[in-house]
Amino acid sequence: MNEIVFFINKVLVAGLVTGSIYAMGAVGVTLVFAILRFAHFAHGDLMTLGAFIAFALTAAFPHAGAIFGLPTAFVMLPAAMALTALLAIWIDGRFYRPLRERGAKPVVLVMASVGVTLMIQGLLRLFAGTGTRSMFIAERKDIFRIELPFELARRKIVITEPQILVILFAVVAAISLHWFLTRTRTGKAMRAMSDNPDLARLSGIDTQQVVRTTWIIAGSLAAAAGTLLSLDVALKPDMSFNILLPIFAAAIVGGVGQPYGAIAGGFLVGFAEVLSVFNWAILLRPFRPLLDGVVELPTHLAFVPTEYKLTVPFVILVAVLVWRPTGIFRGKVI
Amino acid sequence: MSFLEVCDIHAGYGGADILKGVSLSLREGEIGVIAGPNGAGKSTTLKAVFGLLHVSKGAILLDGNDITNRRPQELVRAGMSFVPQEKNVFPSLTVLENLEMGAFVRRDDYGHMIERIFDFFPPLREKAHQPAGELSGGQRQMVAMGRALMTEPRLLLLDEPTAGLSPKYMSEIFEHVVAVNRSGVTVLMVEQNARQALAIAHRGFILASGRNRHTGTGAELLADPEVARSFLGG
Amino acid sequence: MTTYRREIILFALLAILYGAVFTLFGAAYGLRMSVEALCYALVALGLTIQWGYAGLFNAGVMGFVAIGAFMTVLVSFPPNMAFWNSDMPARLGTVALYAIAGAALTWGATRLNRLGVPSRLRTLIAVMTGAAAWLVVSAALDPVARDIERQAGFIGGFGLPVLLGWVAGGAAAGAVAWFVGRICLGLRSDYLAIATLGIAEIVKALLKNADWLTKGTLTVSPLPWPVPTPEQVGFIWGRALYLALMATLVVVAWALLERAWRAPWGRMMRAIRDNETAAAAMGKNVNRRRLEIFVLGSVLMGAGGAALITFTRIFDPAGFLPLNHTFLIWVMIILGGAGSNLGAVFGALFVYVVWVMSEPAALLLFDAVREAGQAWFGWQAPADLDSRALQARVFVIGLTITLVLRYAPAGLIPEKATMQAPRPSAREKN
Numbered sequence: 001m002n003e004i005v006f007f008i009n010k011v012l013v014a015g016l017v018t019g020s021i022y023a024m025g026a027v028g029v030t031l032v033f034a035i036l037r038f039a040h041f042a043h044g045d046l047m048t049l050g051a052f053i054a055f056a057l058t059a060a061f062p063h064a065g066a067i068f069g070l071p072t073a074f075v076m077l078p079a080a081m082a083l084t085a086l087l088a089i090w091i092d093g094r095f096y097r098p099l100r101e102r103g104a105k106p107v108v109l110v111m112a113s114v115g116v117t118l119m120i121q122g123l124l125r126l127f128a129g130t131g132t133r134s135m136f137i138a139e140r141k142d143i144f145r146i147e148l149p150f151e152l153a154r155r156k157i158v159i160t161e162p163q164i165l166v167i168l169f170a171v172v173a174a175i176s177l178h179w180f181l182t183r184t185r186t187g188k189a190m191r192a193m194s195d196n197p198d199l200a201r202l203s204g205i206d207t208q209q210v211v212r213t214t215w216i217i218a219g220s221l222a223a224a225a226g227t228l229l230s231l232d233v234a235l236k237p238d239m240s241f242n243i244l245l246p247i248f249a250a251a252i253v254g255g256v257g258q259p260y261g262a263i264a265g266g267f268l269v270g271f272a273e274v275l276s277v278f279n280w281a282i283l284l285r286p287f288r289p290l291l292d293g294v295v296e297l298p299t300h301l302a303f304v305p306t307e308y309k310l311t312v313p314f315v316i317l318v319a320v321l322v323w324r325p326t327g328i329f330r331g332k333v334i
Numbered sequence: 335m336s337f338l339e340v341c342d343i344h345a346g347y348g349g350a351d352i353l354k355g356v357s358l359s360l361r362e363g364e365i366g367v368i369a370g371p372n373g374a375g376k377s378t379t380l381k382a383v384f385g386l387l388h389v390s391k392g393a394i395l396l397d398g399n400d401i402t403n404r405r406p407q408e409l410v411r412a413g414m415s416f417v418p419q420e421k422n423v424f425p426s427l428t429v430l431e432n433l434e435m436g437a438f439v440r441r442d443d444y445g446h447m448i449e450r451i452f453d454f455f456p457p458l459r460e461k462a463h464q465p466a467g468e469l470s471g472g473q474r475q476m477v478a479m480g481r482a483l484m485t486e487p488r489l490l491l492l493d494e495p496t497a498g499l500s501p502k503y504m505s506e507i508f509e510h511v512v513a514v515n516r517s518g519v520t521v522l523m524v525e526q527n528a529r530q531a532l533a534i535a536h537r538g539f540i541l542a543s544g545r546n547r548h549t550g551t552g553a554e555l556l557a558d559p560e561v562a563r564s565f566l567g568g
Numbered sequence: 569m570t571t572y573r574r575e576i577i578l579f580a581l582l583a584i585l586y587g588a589v590f591t592l593f594g595a596a597y598g599l600r601m602s603v604e605a606l607c608y609a610l611v612a613l614g615l616t617i618q619w620g621y622a623g624l625f626n627a628g629v630m631g632f633v634a635i636g637a638f639m640t641v642l643v644s645f646p647p648n649m650a651f652w653n654s655d656m657p658a659r660l661g662t663v664a665l666y667a668i669a670g671a672a673l674t675w676g677a678t679r680l681n682r683l684g685v686p687s688r689l690r691t692l693i694a695v696m697t698g699a700a701a702w703l704v705v706s707a708a709l710d711p712v713a714r715d716i717e718r719q720a721g722f723i724g725g726f727g728l729p730v731l732l733g734w735v736a737g738g739a740a741a742g743a744v745a746w747f748v749g750r751i752c753l754g755l756r757s758d759y760l761a762i763a764t765l766g767i768a769e770i771v772k773a774l775l776k777n778a779d780w781l782t783k784g785t786l787t788v789s790p791l792p793w794p795v796p797t798p799e800q801v802g803f804i805w806g807r808a809l810y811l812a813l814m815a816t817l818v819v820v821a822w823a824l825l826e827r828a829w830r831a832p833w834g835r836m837m838r839a840i841r842d843n844e845t846a847a848a849a850m851g852k853n854v855n856r857r858r859l860e861i862f863v864l865g866s867v868l869m870g871a872g873g874a875a876l877i878t879f880t881r882i883f884d885p886a887g888f889l890p891l892n893h894t895f896l897i898w899v900m901i902i903l904g905g906a907g908s909n910l911g912a913v914f915g916a917l918f919v920y921v922v923w924v925m926s927e928p929a930a931l932l933l934f935d936a937v938r939e940a941g942q943a944w945f946g947w948q949a950p951a952d953l954d955s956r957a958l959q960a961r962v963f964v965i966g967l968t969i970t971l972v973l974r975y976a977p978a979g980l981i982p983e984k985a986t987m988q989a990p991r992p993s994a995r996e997k998n
């Protein structure tokens with residue numbers, strides 16, 4: 001039983017948290033892909049930027065969280081999301097739209113987004129340095145230890161407040177996104193433009209508005225993902241390229257341009273990562289007395305050492321590109 | 335007084351001009367049919383009228399107003415709708431959502447219009463919540479026309495609405511076009527099946543290599559032996 | 569008739585710039601910078617053919633550079649006798665045999681459908697076999713790697729000639745490129761960018777963590793040179809000889825590329841780049857051509873990386889970690905002019921000097937900022953302002969990229985339009 005609890009702590013909770021973060025990032029990437037048709041390389045740094053904005057707000061009002069009984073950074077999240085969304089729109093107008101209007105190829109826009117990502121990195125490093133920071137300034141991270149009602153399990157399920165918030169936030173975000181895409185005029189216009197941009201234009205759909213909305217969603221979800229990730233772990237200014245690979249993998253696995261696919265892909269990549277670094281030897285421990293002397297069980301049995309965690313999304317990416325380039329939900333490939 | 339007046343327009347896709355002087359004229363409430371061989375510039379003409387291509391020379395008047403090189407969005411507001419030749423539905427949107435997208439520019443209540451379109455194209459009513467991409471070719475064409483009618487346009491541009499359809503569906507679509515026209519919509523359509531199309535047309539325009547070749551009423555063109563020989567297959 | 573006035577002026581300015589470096593910082597320093605810049609020029613040539621000839625976005629240039637660098641260390645570093653005289657080569661060999669057996673089993677499992685196994689079950693069996701084989705192999709490698717690290721440090725090299733190491737570096741980078749290209753080149757152009765980014769990140773993780781191969785943070789040095797080393801002939805001569813070697817290499821690579829570009833092969837590449845659909849319709853195998861270019865470019869990157877690491881004489885995996893250097897190379901080629909070989913060489917030589925000089929310049933600038941802030945506003949600068957100033961230079965890289973893309977997409981030395989008709993309008997659907 002203890003082993004099962006350990007599994008829940010190490011895999012279920014961690015997988016849900018990682019999956020939620022990746023899903024939020026991947027939805028943004030996939031929407032940008034669907035509407036603007038390029039891989040947005042600056043998405044990782046948009047997340048970092050959002051997290052830094054949340055951090056700055058937390059530093060400015062360190063006690064705001066106490067009023068609600070929540071971490072301050074979480075209370076500041078709506079403001080950070082709004083600011084990041086505005087910044088995303090501004091970045092689009094300054095750096096992507098001129099190229100788009102010139103009719104540049106998508107890969108040129110990818111290049112431009114690399115330029116943007118480097119600029120954000122430079123600014124963040126200039127103003128915030130390269131050190132790791134904690135999002136908890138005037139408070140502590142709450143940790144819940146849930147005891148199980150069985151005699152057998154002495155271990156407790158451990159989950160922190162940020163982890164609960166991440167999962168809840170992702171659920172709320174997914175439901176709102178679904179509602180937005182299927183029930184609102186702009187949401188439907190967004191799906192229409194993803195389906196057939198030319199027809200959207202000649203139906204009189206306001207494509208500028210759709211583009212703006214895309215950046216609002218992508219930017220605010222990126223800010224949320226970045227902030228929540230930093231709440232769970234720590235605020236690292238250099239995560240951008242590391243997080244980009246799992247997010248792109250999630251978007252492609254789910255089918256590029258498919259928001260629901262991106263959510264599924266996010267959780268798939270998240271769980272795959274967690275399961276690959278999990279030490280499976282722990283689960284074999286109860287069998288040790290039985291097998292004693294028959295075979296020697298290793299004490300550490302993981303698919304991938306933690307240092308190579310990044311190979312997991314890469315392998316998933318390669319596998320999808322080889323066997324099913326459209327992804328689970330049949331996205332756009334060409 | 336003509337409703338749509340296209341005067342000697344020249345237009346192309348960035349390279350050499352494809353249209354080298356095309357003129358059309360249509361009175362309110364008429365059906366106009368553009369016919370001609372493949373690559374004659376029929377689709378190009380419609381695209382130019384709808385502002386999707388740059389018109390380098392000539393003018394287009396709608397109800398007396400110059401609409402040359404206006405953006406499609408404005409033309410939709412001015413009462414024009416366009417059904418392109420292919421890729422004319424949003425495949426992952428439901429039929430109902432396709433219609434709603436047609437009404438995107440409308441800020442008023444367009445519920446009655448959806449009802450009217452379902453009355454018009456009864457098969458769509460039962461498929462209302464099915465993705466348009468899953469429908470048959472004929473039904474997709476109905477969705478496409480329905481989408482374009484949502485703004486209650488005064489001028490409907492149709493590019494080969496019967497392309498790739500079986501003969502049964504074909505005559506059904508022609509009947510729909512006539513019915514739409516009877517309800518007061520001026521129609522300008524491109525058709526490969528020129529014989530059938532000219533039969534319902536008030537005005538016919540036969541293009542070849544980007545120029546007008548023959549112009550007349552539908553009946554006149556059908557009766558013209560020269561037209562019959564060169565363009566209607568004998 | 570094409571004239572070369574622009575080129576001559578630009579290269580003259582470049583010569584003045586290098587002259588200034590030589591006079592200000594001395595010949596030894598100037599030579600060092602020139603050699604390094606030429607190594608980057610080789611890498612930049614590799615990138616410019618990928619991007620400029622074929623429109624391929626390689627976001628992992630530093631990964632290929634690192635592969636080349638590692639290979640040359642492996643090939644040319646003197647053998648580590650502490651390793652060879654122990655039982656560890658044999659144990660490593662056993663692990664390799666396990667790996668081969670595992671791969672063979674997995675491959676066999678993927679063929680089970682030939683024996684009538686339903687394909688779903690086949691896939692399941694294949695995946696399970698692969699996973700099990702992987703677990704066994706990595707579990708077997710673990711203790712060997714640990715023992716090597718503890719007893720011998722790392723496996724050392726093979727002590728072969730350095731130039732052979734460079735060739736091996738290019739070949740290894742090309743092999744990896746072939747693998748990535750095979751997977752991605754038929755798909756959306758962005759996928760290649762994502763996959764190469766992944767490759768670079770993984771190479772980085774490997775070099776950083778596989779101490780038994782790379783000696784990790786302990787670094788490998790001194791690497792042997794293909795020309796007499798400074799210890800033998802003094803700094804100036806050693807570096808000058810190295811410079812001569814690199815200059816020859818760059819000129820040879822440049823000349824070969826120019827020839828290929830004017831040959832039918834180059835014409836075909838241009839046709840594909842300018843109008844892919846038309847080229848495909850004419851029966852050209854577009855993806856095959858692209859794969860050739862991608863591999864060729866990566867070979868140049870690997871060789872350039874090998875040359876660079878050999879020159880610095882110390883293999884420090886951490887040196888490759890700032891992946892942003894990938895985009896420094898991007899700046900070199902888009903500033904120089906994508907698809908223009910001369911532009912790539914010019915861009916590399918120019919941007920490298922600017923980059924190196926930007927270090928003291930940034931420090932100076934931020935010193936001034938600190939002074940001014942303190943004097944006028946009583947501002948207490950953060951202690952790590954210097955390191956921040958250096959890190960912030962990536963902002964300039966990013967800014968340059970976006971500005972060039974927007975205002976000078978053809979670069980300083982645009983590709984010469986020696987060919988036929990003007991390119992079709994950019995407004996065409998892409």
Ligand SMILES: Nc1ncnc2c1ncn2[C@@H]1O[C@H](COP(=O)(O)OP(=O)(O)OP(=O)(O)O)[C@@H](O)[C@H]1O
Binds near residue numbers: 377
């Ligand atoms: N997007 C485009 N870019 C460049 N040229 C085009 C484009 N579309 C069509 N053309 C060219 O314009 C000419 C006229 O094409 P258009 O589509 O108007 O013909 P059409 O009369 O509609 O023929 P069809 O019966 O085949 O539909 C053709 O020569 C075609 O090659």
Ligand SMILES: [Mg+2]
Binds near residue numbers: 376377378419
């Ligand atoms: Mg046509």
